Amino acid sequence: MSRSGALGGILAIKDVLEKVSANADDINALTDYMEKLNSMVDMSMSDDYKSCPQALQTRIEDLRRDVDAISKDIINLRSQNRITHIFTTKATSGKIQEHLRALMWAIHKFIVGGTLEIEMAVDELHAAIQDGFGHMDIRFDGLGQQVQNLEKRIELGDDYVPIPRYARSARFDSNSNRIVCEETTRLETLATVYHWIKPGDSRLADLPTDLVQQPTERRVLWLDGPAGTGKSTIAQTTAEWCEAVGYLGASFFCARDSNECSNVQLVFPTIAYQLGLYSVDFRDRVADVLRADPDIQNTSASRQLQKLIAEPLRAVNSSGAFPACAVIIDALDECKDDQAMSVILKALAHYVGDLDPLKIFITSRPLQHITGGFGMTELKDNTQHLAMNNISPGIVTRDITQYLQKQLAAVAHCYDIRSSWPSDDEMAALVHQANRLFIFAATAVKFVQDLRYSDPEAQLKALLRSRLPTSTTSPYRFLDALYTEVLHTAFPEIDRALKARLKMVLGSIVLVRDRLSPLSLEVLLGLERDTVRKTLRQLHSLVIVPEDDNDTIRLIHPSFQDFLTDGLRCKDLNFGIHPKIQHSILAQHCLRTLQDLQRDICEIGDLSKLNDESACKHWAFHLGNAEISEDIHELLKVFVAEHLLHWLEALSLLGDIGVAIEGLPVVRRTLRGLPLPASNILSLLYDCERIARQFYPCLSVSCLQVYFGIIPFCPTNIGLRKQYEHEVVSMHSLCMRVN
Secondary structure: OOHHHHHHHHHHHHHHHHHHOOOHHHHHHHHHHHHHHHHHHHHHOOOOHHHOOHHHHHHHHHHHHHHHHHHHHHHHHHHHHHHHOOOOOHHHHHHHHHHHHHHHHHHHHHHHHHHHHHHHOHHHHHHHHHHHHHOOOOOOOOHHHHHHHHHHHHHHHHHOOOOOOOOHHHOOOOOOOOOOOOOOOOHHHHHHHHHHHOOOOHHHHHOOOOOOOOOOOOOEEEEEOOOOOOHHHHHHHHHHHHHOOOOEEEEEEOOOOOOHHHEHHHHHHHHHHHHHHHOHHHHHHHHHHHHHOHHHHHOOHHHHHHHHHHHHHHHHHHHOOOOOEEEEEEOHHHOEOOOOOOHHHHHHHHHHHHOOOEEEEEEEOOOHHHHHHHOOHHHHOOEEEEEHHHOOHHHHHHHHHHHHHHHHHHHHHHOOOOOOOOOHHHHHHHHHHHOOOHHHHHHHHHHHOOOOOOOHHHHHHHHHHOOOOOOOOOOOHHHHHHHHHHHHHHOOOOOHHHHHHHHHHHHHHHHOOOOOOHHHHHHHHOOOOOHHHHHHOOOOOOEEOOOOOOOOOEEOOHHHHHHHOOOOOOOOOOOOOOHHHHHHHHHHHHHHHHOOOOOOOOOOOOHHHOOOHHHHHHHHHHHHOOOOOHHHHHHHHHHHHHOHHHHHHHHHHHOOOHHHHHHHHHHHHHHHOOOOOOOOHHHHHHHHHHHHHHOHHHHHHOOOHHHHHHHHHOOOOOHHHHHHHHHOOOHHHHHHHHO
16 A cells, blocks of 8 residues: 555545535645645655555554545545535534544644654664563652651641742752853953942952943842853852852752753742841741741742742841842743743842842843843843843953863873874864854863763864854854764764664753653663663763763753754754654653552552652643654543542642643643544543642642542532542541551
């Protein structure tokens, strides 16, 4: 059966539907699907049908059978019309709609499934992945500690001082991989920032003149610049400078690859917590707020800033004086904020006048929702702006040259290179290619000194020979060439299986919602032990792989993620990551993992029974950004029918019921845009979201409320109650189990 058979059948059905259907939108939607189908088939299939991968041939046969079945139904309906002329009736119109959606779903399944198999070589990896799932560990990282903390809080009783929830890893000193500026670089920029933060500090005498005269009375300093210009390094250096003299009140270093460090709901509670460590009086005022309203930290960012920071500051200042200090928020653009204007900056605009004596230093890329926030009148009048692009090119070039000279001198000493290396011409070429991006210089040094090649001179020559991408006007053209050269050096020859494994591993690291360890990533993807390390072995100049299997993997810089996911920058299809395809892979693995959930999975305290935390927290995020394949749809159908309550129980144990409230609307929006077969998936997801919202307080306190305190009190006519009535546990039976 050639591909022309299936395509011809679809065209015949479309011709019939155009004659009998009054809904032009439906026909247009079908036409769009057919165009996508033709495009996908033309790009991926050879003229010789038998030479196509077996998995793709199987999908073509499945599509042909679906088309044949729909075609027979349409023909019967048309014959009926000739006899009875009832095509305009409501019942027949509904049948036409049903056939049309069935056809679009058949095409959608083929396109998504086929694309996944082509992109990820699923047919070759399938057996290995299935084997991996058979050996999957079931665990929840760090949940034991969370439960112990909860038990400790209960034991402390009335004397316990409530504190805001906070992001532990957002502190400036929580990550050993963060670096500071080289001793003789960035001096003018640092002097400008330091003078604004603490104008009377005696250490300023050793620094050069400021780049610009800063009005030090302004409450906020905003440092903006493109990716890779060294903003985070400047923020880290500033944090350490303040901390050295006890002047750092709080810090929040955002990171897109960390769920807690990219959560806008945690920014102000974390700052409030750290300011409480800086001032006992402030801590006590915040504790009073939390006693009166424990849920205040789950409200909007503006409300959090008002109640957890602005009002406690005012109270402390009225009875004494809050000590002056700096608050540093780095890489604000890496917070996951889909609003047209940054919610953090909108909140600051409302309350910036109430934050005396804090000095707030913010760094970010100049993205629209950030620049728009700083453009609000209230914030604009209280903000000093320092743009990296306005710093003299001569100063930046000097700093990058000094950095490279120092780093490469250390490399030459390590490898005992006795000649004058690098030459002046090589150094000049390298500085030129850096194009004012410090991340280029840092990555180039890692590439040149890589121990896996042990030939810095050859590595440098290869780097300088690397070809520029087509777009020579891009500010990242040299950085893109560097990333491409590193990938080609690591994988000079790449077969289909290696390409699939690399895309699966690297794509997951790039797009996963939270950082994972090598072991956790293997568990989630169902891969054999040490697959992640073997795959990333040659990429240590771009990916930080920890020695300990339980420590998390990190990219050297967010710009590498931008490069991999942008087809205009990463031209080599062996390495480019297709976000929707990768999210499909992750969503599918998450849903497979969640099939192991069951009621009272901890058996009142046995934490080893729990499944992977990442799957529970992030399946909705990945599905909301995925192409929905037939496999994902079937897994979702089972999950919704059998495990929704088990999932709520697990989220309660994790202390993160908010995941359901945030994630389920995203899933429903995604599914509503597809021609899915008729089912109760959407209605059950909606019911689950309503329950999570309405019963949020009790679910946050007790995981087993899901079974004995919620379902029995739901209206009898809602689908979720009917679906899960068999899961209801009486209070008597629960007490017997506990005893």
